[in-house]
Amino acid sequence: MQERFISLFKETLEMEGKNVQPGDLFREYEEWDSMGQLSLIAMIDEEYDVVIEGKKFQEIQTIAQLVEAIELEKTK
Amino acid sequence: MAFQEIKNIVIRGVAACVPEHVVDNRDSTLIGNAAEIEKFIENTAIVRRHTVENSGICTSDLCFEAAQKLLAELNWKSSDVDCLVFVTQTPDYQLPSTACILQHRLGLTVDCFAIQLSLGCSGWVYGLSTIASLMNNGNFKKGLLLVGDTVTVTKSPLDKSTYPLFGDAGTATAIEFEEGAAGIKVHTGTDGKGYDAIIIDDGGSRNPFSSTSLQMKERESGIVRNNLQSHLNGTDVFIFGITRAPQSIKALINHFNINIEMVDYFLFHQANKMMTEKIRKKIGVTDSSKVPYSLQEFGNTSSASIPLTMVTQISETLSVGKHQLVGCGFGVGLSWGTVYFETHNLCCPPVIYL
Numbered sequence: 001m002q003e004r005f006i007s008l009f010k011e012t013l014e015m016e017g018k019n020v021q022p023g024d025l026f027r028e029y030e031e032w033d034s035m036g037q038l039s040l041i042a043m044i045d046e047e048y049d050v051v052i053e054g055k056k057f058q059e060i061q062t063i064a065q066l067v068e069a070i071e072l073e074k075t076k
Numbered sequence: 077m078a079f080q081e082i083k084n085i086v087i088r089g090v091a092a093c094v095p096e097h098v099v100d101n102r103d104s105t106l107i108g109n110a111a112e113i114e115k116f117i118e119n120t121a122i123v124r125r126h127t128v129e130n131s132g133i134c135t136s137d138l139c140f141e142a143a144q145k146l147l148a149e150l151n152w153k154s155s156d157v158d159c160l161v162f163v164t165q166t167p168d169y170q171l172p173s174t175a176c177i178l179q180h181r182l183g184l185t186v187d188c189f190a191i192q193l194s195l196g197c198s199g200w201v202y203g204l205s206t207i208a209s210l211m212n213n214g215n216f217k218k219g220l221l222l223v224g225d226t227v228t229v230t231k232s233p234l235d236k237s238t239y240p241l242f243g244d245a246g247t248a249t250a251i252e253f254e255e256g257a258a259g260i261k262v263h264t265g266t267d268g269k270g271y272d273a274i275i276i277d278d279g280g281s282r283n284p285f286s287s288t289s290l291q292m293k294e295r296e297s298g299i300v301r302n303n304l305q306s307h308l309n310g311t312d313v314f315i316f317g318i319t320r321a322p323q324s325i326k327a328l329i330n331h332f333n334i335n336i337e338m339v340d341y342f343l344f345h346q347a348n349k350m351m352t353e354k355i356r357k358k359i360g361v362t363d364s365s366k367v368p369y370s371l372q373e374f375g376n377t378s379s380a381s382i383p384l385t386m387v388t389q390i391s392e393t394l395s396v397g398k399h400q401l402v403g404c405g406f407g408v409g410l411s412w413g414t415v416y417f418e419t420h421n422l423c424c425p426p427v428i429y430l
Contacts, residue, residue: 034237035119038314042354051319054312 005067012036012043022064044070079331082208083259089250089423090394091146092387093138094126094243094374096429101125106236106298116240121349125243125375126429127228133430135164136174138246139222140181141428146248147182149425152218154183159210159219159251160190163203163379165408166226167192178222189216196274197345197407198264199223199379201415204249204403205262211253221249225378230276232301234292238308241348243375247383250423261416263328265320270410273312278303313407317351321406322358324414328402329359334416336360341390343403346371346381355404379405384427391424 006020013031026032037057044066045051050073052060060066101123107113117123128134139162147154160182162175175190184190189210195202200223207221224246231238278289289303301307321344329336342361344352349371356367368389370381377384382403386394393399398420406412 034310035115037311038350039119041311041315042318042350045318045354046357051315054309054315057311 001071002064002067005070006063008043008047009040009063012039020063022062022067024063025061026063026066027061048074050074078264079328080205080209080262080264081259081332082205082212082262084212084214084253084255084257085208085259086252086254086257087249087417087419087422088252089146089150090247090383090386091142091149091425091428092245092247092380092384093141093145093428093430094245094384095128095131095133095138097127097129097131099125099127101240104240106234107240119348119350120241121369121371122241122375123372125228126245128226128244133226134168135166135224135226135244135246136162136168136178136181138226138244138430139224139248140178140246141430142246142248143178143182143220143222145425145428146250146423149423150250152250155185156218157182157184157220158188159207159216160184160188161193161203161207161210161219161221162191163193163195163199163221163223164225165194165196165378166229182220195409195411196225196378197347197381198405198409198411198413200247200249200382201262201403201405201413202264202411203379204260204415204417205264205413207251208260211251212259214253214255217253219251221251223247223249223383224380227378230304230306232292232305234300235305236298237310238306241376243377245374245377245380245384247380247387249383258418261328261332261334262413263324263331264413265324265411267320267410270312270316272307273309273316273410274306274408276304276306314351316410317347317406318354318358320410320412321355321404324406324412325355325359325402325404328414328416332416338400339402340366340399341401342367343382343385343401345405345407346374346385347376347407378407381405387424388427391426394419394422395424396421
């Protein structure tokens with residue numbers, strides 16, 4: 001799941017070829033901006049059928065936490 | 077669930093008017109450098125916007141022009157109109173209701189029913205369901221639904237989260253009573269929990285205008301505004317739109333057994349392309365030519381966006397023959413609604429520039 005998510009994440013933020021690790025603070029990427037955030041929310045909805053609520057999304061810092069949040073929503 | 081089937085009414089015509097003044101997002105210094113502007117345009121599809129700028133043009137002026145044109149094209153006498161519904165969040169005054177001003181200005185009789193409703197992006201759907209309900213028992217024969225906003229006057233030119241997205245427009249929709257007509261089918265929803273996702277903080281009764289209302293403050297990087305200018309939580313509104321709009325469309329389609337393949341056009345509120353594309357995919361419409369856009373030329377025109385899209389993008393098609401349409405508006409409130417309606421030789425004159 002994590003590997004596939006990272007590949008989708010890179011595609012969404014146009015970061016192909018860059019090194020993206022589960023522990024990365026993705027909000028610090030230079031590619032990260034408000035539009036990228038919306039693209040990511042849309043991608044997660046499309047690929048995983050999960051919509052993470054705005055407030056909760058703001059608290060998420062790392063890629064691994066994102067994956068965790070998706071998995072948690074999936075089990076609901 | 078809020079489903080309505082309102083029979084005995086027909087939509088005869090739709091007209092729209094926009095300010096002549098154009099703002100080109102490619103000239104923007106707010107969005108960023110050239111590459112960032114192109115990315116913005118790719119994601120939102122918003123290239124240009126028609127705005128009132130400092131002309132003093134109000135929503136009622138735009139709606140007045142649209143209404144005059146529509147009455148003339150339909151050969152309706154203003155004295156025939158016995159019902160006026162005006163939907164806006166940018167009225168002429170705090171009071172009186174601008175619906176009363178428009179009654180007089182349009183030369184409607186003093187026996188006319190006139191009311192103003194305050195809704196934004198869901199406004200046309202709600203306005204249509206309201207006027208249809210008022211008219212479907214036959215007490216009123218001809219009605220005008222005037223819907224629009226000069227939403228750009230409420231945006232800070234120093235707020236990159238709102239300013240590049242919006243345009244101004246006013247529209248008129250003509251409704252007529254007709255015994256036995258199929259009418260419209262509606263689904264509506266409201267969630268006031270998200271009331272502050274899009275809000276103008278000051279100037280109402282909760283936070284009256286005060287000496288601090290005009291203070292420009294930096295809220296986030298690239299977002300400088302005062303409390304009379306609207307705040308928009310882009311992430312929350314995006315999540316709201318891609319969730320509620322498809323749910324509402326699917327609910328309407330399932331409840332009334334509408335054959336989605338038979339629908340000629342899906343008219344989504346023109347928020348931004350990323351959002352409308354998402355909604356299109358979620359309801360399973362693969363043919364993107366069924367989802368017309370006015371975003372590129374007019375931006376997000378709030379409550380006017382659905383009728384403006386009809387007038388500027390598909391008027392030629394709509395003016396001949398029968399068509400089945402689904403309109404879906406969603407936004408400030410939070411409020412949303414979907415309507416299914418049919419048109420037959422719709423009167424749809426070209427957009428007016430004021």
